[in-house]
Structure formats: C-alpha cells, structure tokens
Amino acid sequence: MRVAIRDDFMSFMQEDIASIKGPFFVTGCMDRRLTKIFDSMYREGSTIVRTAGGFLNGSQGVVEQLIKEYDTGIVTSHRGCGAAEVVVEGLKERQKVPPDIYDQVVNPFASKGCKDCTNVEASSPEMQKDYIEQIASLHGLGNKSIIMRCMDTPKPMVERPNKMELVITTPLRRRYSQLPGVSVNDDTKYYLHCDPSSPSLKCGVWIAVAEIKVGSIQVISQSPRENEMMAKVAETLKNDPEIQKFGVAINPPRLYDTSIKVGIPQKPGVTPRDRAKLF
Numbered sequence: 001m002r003v004a005i006r007d008d009f010m011s012f013m014q015e016d017i018a019s020i021k022g023p024f025f026v027t028g029c030m031d032r033r034l035t036k037i038f039d040s041m042y043r044e045g046s047t048i049v050r051t052a053g054g055f056l057n058g059s060q061g062v063v064e065q066l067i068k069e070y071d072t073g074i075v076t077s078h079r080g081c082g083a084a085e086v087v088v089e090g091l092k093e094r095q096k097v098p099p100d101i102y103d104q105v106v107n108p109f110a111s112k113g114c115k116d117c118t119n120v121e122a123s124s125p126e127m128q129k130d131y132i133e134q135i136a137s138l139h140g141l142g143n144k145s146i147i148m149r150c151m152d153t154p155k156p157m158v159e160r161p162n163k164m165e166l167v168i169t170t171p172l173r174r175r176y177s178q179l180p181g182v183s184v185n186d187d188t189k190y191y192l193h194c195d196p197s198s199p200s201l202k203c204g205v206w207i208a209v210a211e212i213k214v215g216s217i218q219v220i221s222q223s224p225r226e227n228e229m230m231a232k233v234a235e236t237l238k239n240d241p242e243i244q245k246f247g248v249a250i251n252p253p254r255l256y257d258t259s260i261k262v263g264i265p266q267k268p269g270v271t272p273r274d275r276a277k278l279f
C-alpha cells in the first residue's frame with residue numbers, strides 16, 4: 001500500500017485525482033466547511049465517506065466495502081477540527097464523554113500519547129492509515145493504493161452560524177451539488193455518512209450535538225431501498241437519552257423517490273445487492 005502524507009492539500013489534490021484511473025473513494029471529516037472541497041473531488045462512480053474528524057475507527061463495515069470495491073482511495077484528515085477538541089476534552093477529563101465514545105474515539109489517541117488538538121490532528125492520518133491497512137490485510141487486499149492528505153480548514157475561518165443541521169445519510173455516491181435539496185454553498189450543514197448499524201454513527205452524532213452544538217438532525221435516504229433503514233436511524237436517535245439531553249430537534253426522515261439515480265460503481269464481483277447488505 002502506498003501512503004504519502006503531504007501538507008498542502010489543495011495544491012496536491014488535483015494532481016492526485018489526475019493520477020488515479022477510474023473511480024476512487026474519499027474519506028474525511030463531516031465539517032460543514034469542507035463540503036465544497038469534497039464536491040470538487042468527486043468523479044463518476046466514486047464514493048465519499050465523511051465521519052466525525054474523518055476518524056474511521058468503528059466504521060469497519062464501510063471501510064471493508066470501500067477497499068473491496070476500489071483500488072485507490074484518498075484518505076483525508078482535518079486541522080482545526082471540532083472532533084479533535086472532543087478527543088482532547090476526553091483525554092483531560094474522562095467523564096466528559098460517554099464511555100462508549102471514550103472507548104471508540106478518545107482511547108486510540110490516549111494510547112498514542114496525544115495531549116492537545118495539534119497532537120490529535122497530527123496523529124490522525126497515521127491512525128487512519130493503520131486502520132485501513134489492518135482491514136485490507138485481513139481481506140488479503142494489502143496492495144491498495146491509498147493517498148493520505150491532511151486538510152486544512154479553508155480560511156478565513158467562518159464563524160459557526162446559529163442554526164446548524166446535521167445531515168445523516170449513507171456514503172455519498174454523487175456530488176453534493178447533485179443531491180436534491182443540497183447546496184454546497186450552504187454553510188450550516190454537517191454531513192455524516194454512516195453504516196447505520198455501526199456504533200460509529202452514535203459517536204458522530206454525539207460529537208455534533210455536544211461539541212458542535214447542531215440544533216437539528218435530518219436523516220435522508222438516497223434510494224428507496226434505504227428508506228426503512230434510515231427511518232430506523234432517526235427513531236433510534238430520538239430514543240437515545242445521551243443524544244436527546246442536548247435538546248436537538250430530529251426532523252422527520254426525508255426519503256427520496258425512485259426518479260433519483262444513484263451512481264453505483266460497476267465492478268465485477270460487487271453487486272448493488274452486496275452493497276445493500278452494508279449500506
């Protein structure tokens with residue numbers, strides 16, 4: 001597996017994408033300030049996955065699917081990241097985060113000796129790399145080409161607006177600007193992509209409500225076959241006391257109709273039905 005870490009994300013991004021033949025996957029942070037960048041990175045058949053901080057730990061099902069489907073991926077981490085602040089708070093005072101979120105999100109950084117946001121953000125790319133390599137080798141897929149990037153938050157920093165929304169959906173298989181009702185210029189939305197059955201879903205949501213202070217959550221399905229699953233996600237969040245104590249509004253799920261096409265990568269051996277098992 002080839003791994004390169006470079007600092008200047010924007011100037012190398014086009015070079016990276018030009019060097020890749022065919023579709024690829026991209027992983028990164030759910031932060032609202034990065035949506036335009038992910039939109040511009042998209043290529044037909046690619047998949048974009050955004051999690052809290054771009055942390056992949058706990059998203060094993062999604063990572064497995066990505067490395068099985070794609071030969072190449074771009075894994076980005078994030079500087080100036082709200083999720084890194086949660087990690088630091090948990091490192092300083094363990095009781096500040098729920099135990100399951102401590103175990104999954106904070107503890108991996110504790111074992112790396114991280115103490116502040118700079119440590120966390122600097123350690124994250126290697127940790128995501130290690131995680132992908134572990135899963136790839138489990139599946140005998142150690143020869144994947146993974147490009148690592150550390151992404152600075154676009155500057156100047158924009159203040160957080162008052163009414164921010166967390167949009168939860170499955171990994172995105174199209175440009176943001178092609179998603180009905182979504183504008184890449186909307187600076188109020190965080191995008192959390194999940195395997196709905198993964199414990200990392202709750203981690204991302206908790207970070208969004210507790211640290212980022214989003215005021216509402218919108219669950220959407222991108223295809224009819226996801227409708228039932230995503231409605232369950234909304235219901236589960238409504239019933240979770242650790243989420244609800246922050247008083248977040250959970251809007252009725254938005255379920256898209258069949259006229260909206262979703263670009264599913266065509267590759268021998270991986271059928272849409274295989275994907276549906278996970279997503």
Ligand SMILES: [Zn+2]
Binds near residue numbers: 031052053078080081
């Ligand atoms: Zn971030």
